[in-house]
Amino acid sequence: MTLKDRVFGWLSGSWRPPWALPAAAVAALGLSVALNGIVVGVYGVEPVPDLLHPATPETLVAALDALGPTLRAAYVKTAFLDVFYPLAYGVAISGALARLAPPALRWLPYLLPLTVAADLTENLFFVGLAAEVWPRDPVVLTLACAANAVKWLTADVAILSMVLLGLWRAARWARG
Numbered sequence: 110m111t112l113k114d115r116v117f118g119w120l121s122g123s124w125r126p127p128w129a130l131p132a133a134a135v136a137a138l139g140l141s142v143a144l145n146g147i148v149v150g151v152y153g154v155e156p157v158p159d160l161l162h163p164a165t166p167e168t169l170v171a172a173l174d175a176l177g178p179t180l181r182a183a184y185v186k187t188a189f190l191d192v193f194y195p196l197a198y199g200v201a202i203s204g205a206l207a208r209l210a211p212p213a214l215r216w217l218p219y220l221l222p223l224t225v226a227a228d229l230t231e232n233l234f235f236v237g238l239a240a241e242v243w244p245r246d247p248v249v250l251t252l253a254c255a256a257n258a259v260k261w262l263t264a265d266v267a268i269l270s271m272v273l274l275g276l277w278r279a280a281r282w283a284r285g
Contacts, residue, residue: 116200121207129240136201158184158235159191164257173239179238186238192229199225200265208272217270220263226258 110118158164158172176184201223209282210217234253243253 119174138196155180158239159231159257161257164254165200166195166247169238169250169254169257170245171236176239185236185240188232191232195228196224198264202271205271206267206274209271210280214274216271217267217274220267224257224260224263224267227263229262231256 143197145203155174156172158176161168161172164172173181199221201216206218206221207215231253234243234249234256238249238253243249
């Protein structure tokens with residue numbers, strides 16, 4: 110089986126090795142911790158604008174101003190890492206939902222491409238604002254915050270669904 114077959118099998122739910130779901134969850138969590146460790150621990154970027162939940166134009170401007178020029182430059186410097194993270198969690202959570210969701214909820218894995226697209230769009234705006242490529246006008250700030258809101262809404266629904274469906278599957282398995 111090729112890597113391409115495995116990736117598409119994972120996303121569709123047809124490739125189901127028993128170790129893959131826990132490994133994907135641990136990998137996504139580890140990547141999240143590593144990325145935040147690099148951005149906050151190594152470069153000292155805090156507050157991280159991407160973690161505003163949800164961002165409003167006022168909180169986004171306040172977060173960017175709180176960073177100052179030096180930390181905004183560090184945030185921009187580490188932004189390339191935040192391309193890999195949405196792709197990794199998108200594949201991991203989408204694959205998990207493809208395995209856990211009953212037929213009536215088979216649409217749940219398709220939330221993740223929307224989440225990933227919103228996250229990448231958010232990154233484009235937030236990094237552009239930090240680098241002062243984008244102006245801080247109301248339209249740009251509203252679009253940036255809209256991408257942030259879509260990212261968090263779809264991610265929260267997906268993660269909550271994954272947890273609840275995991276518990277539901279575990280209860281069904283325990284009952285026999």
